[in-house]
Amino acid sequence: MATRVGMVSLGCPKNQVDAEHMLYDLRKEGFQIVSDAALSDVVIINTCGFIESAKQEAIDTILEFCTLKQEGRIKAVIATGCLAERYRDEMKKEIPELDAVVGIGSNGKICDIIREILLDKQAVCSYGAKTELSMEGGRIISTEPFYAYIKIAEGCSNNCTYCAIPSIRGKYRSRRMEDIVKEARWLAENGVTELVVVAQDTTRYGEDIYGKSMLPELLTALCEIDGFKWIRTLYCYPERITDELLDVIAKEDKLVKYLDMPIQHCNKTILKRMNRHGDRETLTALIKKIREKIPNVTLRTTLITGFPGETKEQFEELCEFVKEIRFERLGCFAYSPEEGTPAEKFEDQVPLKDRERRAEIIMEEQMIISDSLNEAALDSEVEVVCEGFDRYAECYYGRSQADAPEIDGKIFFLSEDKVRVGEYVKVKIDDTMDYDLIGSKM
Numbered sequence: 001m002a003t004r005v006g007m008v009s010l011g012c013p014k015n016q017v018d019a020e021h022m023l024y025d026l027r028k029e030g031f032q033i034v035s036d037a038a039l040s041d042v043v044i045i046n047t048c049g050f051i052e053s054a055k056q057e058a059i060d061t062i063l064e065f066c067t068l069k070q071e072g073r074i075k076a077v078i079a080t081g082c083l084a085e086r087y088r089d090e091m092k093k094e095i096p097e098l099d100a101v102v103g104i105g106s107n108g109k110i111c112d113i114i115r116e117i118l119l120d121k122q123a124v125c126s127y128g129a130k131t132e133l134s135m136e137g138g139r140i141i142s143t144e145p146f147y148a149y150i151k152i153a154e155g156c157s158n159n160c161t162y163c164a165i166p167s168i169r170g171k172y173r174s175r176r177m178e179d180i181v182k183e184a185r186w187l188a189e190n191g192v193t194e195l196v197v198v199a200q201d202t203t204r205y206g207e208d209i210y211g212k213s214m215l216p217e218l219l220t221a222l223c224e225i226d227g228f229k230w231i232r233t234l235y236c237y238p239e240r241i242t243d244e245l246l247d248v249i250a251k252e253d254k255l256v257k258y259l260d261m262p263i264q265h266c267n268k269t270i271l272k273r274m275n276r277h278g279d280r281e282t283l284t285a286l287i288k289k290i291r292e293k294i295p296n297v298t299l300r301t302t303l304i305t306g307f308p309g310e311t312k313e314q315f316e317e318l319c320e321f322v323k324e325i326r327f328e329r330l331g332c333f334a335y336s337p338e339e340g341t342p343a344e345k346f347e348d349q350v351p352l353k354d355r356e357r358r359a360e361i362i363m364e365e366q367m368i369i370s371d372s373l374n375e376a377a378l379d380s381e382v383e384v385v386c387e388g389f390d391r392y393a394e395c396y397y398g399r400s401q402a403d404a405p406e407i408d409g410k411i412f413f414l415s416e417d418k419v420r421v422g423e424y425v426k427v428k429i430d431d432t433m434d435y436d437l438i439g440s441k442m
Contacts, residue, residue, distance in 0.1 A: 006037025011048025049083035103127035130170030146422030147194035188227030203240035300329035306355025308346035415441035
């Protein structure tokens with residue numbers, strides 16, 4: 001009987017793509033993939049190690065499955081992903097119940113590692129060079145069948161002072177455009193209608209191998225593939241958003257009018273300390289241009305409050321900026337001092353309670369903005385992709401172009417006839433609920 005393997009993938013879509021590559025390799029080598037990891041012989045926890053809350057979630061998940069192992073319900077627990085790469089030997093030392101700790105450069109050896117720990121009963125710690133993490137090869141899509149992520153680059157070279165990603169994932173490495181297009185065509189042929197383009201910084205795509213950003217050319221090529229209805233791009237850095245990119249998004253019907261642009265702050269001094277670019281004036285001008293070039297665009301951003309040295313005045317400037325810009329989508333996080341990052345050593349750390357309270361204030365302000373925008377959406381007609389049926393609410397739910405998978409809000413809707421998952425329908429909005437909208441299929 002084939003060894004049953006379950007995967008729990010935590011963190012970002014980029015990590016999820018890595019998990020899908022490992023699942024493909026496992027199935028190819030004769031392992032049985034099970035959807036419920038608790039019913040497996042071997043469970044792989046593909047961890048996130050970006051910020052403190054993500055690390056804690058990963059550790060809690062590992063300990064949960066180690067308990068199942070102690071109870072005899074599963075045979076082995078393996079940690080992969082960013083936390084395993086970042087902390088390496090500390091992982092095995094602190095959690096001796098782990099059977100293997102696998103860095104990202106050893107993902108391609110996962111089948112051999114499982115055979116080794118089941119045969120020898122010896123713990124394995126395996127770390128290859130970060131550049132050995134392959135972005136090519138087969139995948140088992142773990143999202144709903146109608147949408148999938150496509151990773152166009154690995155690593156990051158921006159070196160923001162608060163971020164551990166460069167030390168975890170290495171320098172920025174773009175994929176060849178022909179390889180991306182080939183994979184995208186395969187996804188379309190297998191029923192994917194919404195393609196989500198991801199990298200740590202999508203706007204940097206191609207600089208390392210083509211000498212310039214090739215994101216506009218890549219998106220144009222992806223739009224030529226039959227089968228895709230929506231193509232969404234995440235993580236566009238503001239300083240690299242060019243007129244050419246905006247013109248492509250405005251022109252191509254398949255490119256959703258949605259721009260994810262993590263700015264983190266608006267104060268020039270704070271941005272400089274973060275090793276970020278720009279200031280309130282340049283960001284305001286860019287956003288004005290985006291909204292002029294792409295009418296009805298949905299702008300999403302993320303912010304950090306309580307970065308070392310952030311004064312009350314600088315925080316108030318951020319609040320004013322949020323009120324002025326009125327982002328359609330916004331997430332705010334209290335600064336998390338990450339081990340090994342330059343910002344961790346800054347002397348003027350803001351107390352945790354102040355960091356968290358400031359994040360709460362921003363999100364309270366965003367809730368007011370969101371309520372206002374949702375009220376304005378009443379009586380409008382929107383196209384929604386159905387994601388499922390909520391048996392408690394007794395209605396269907398899905399997303400519009402303005403909502404990214406697993407990030408933004410939902411649209412709940414009634415329908416007299418059956419709606420399939422992945423089906424695109426017209427919905428008339430007639431009510432709101434926090435960040436979500438409620439309506440009826442037309």
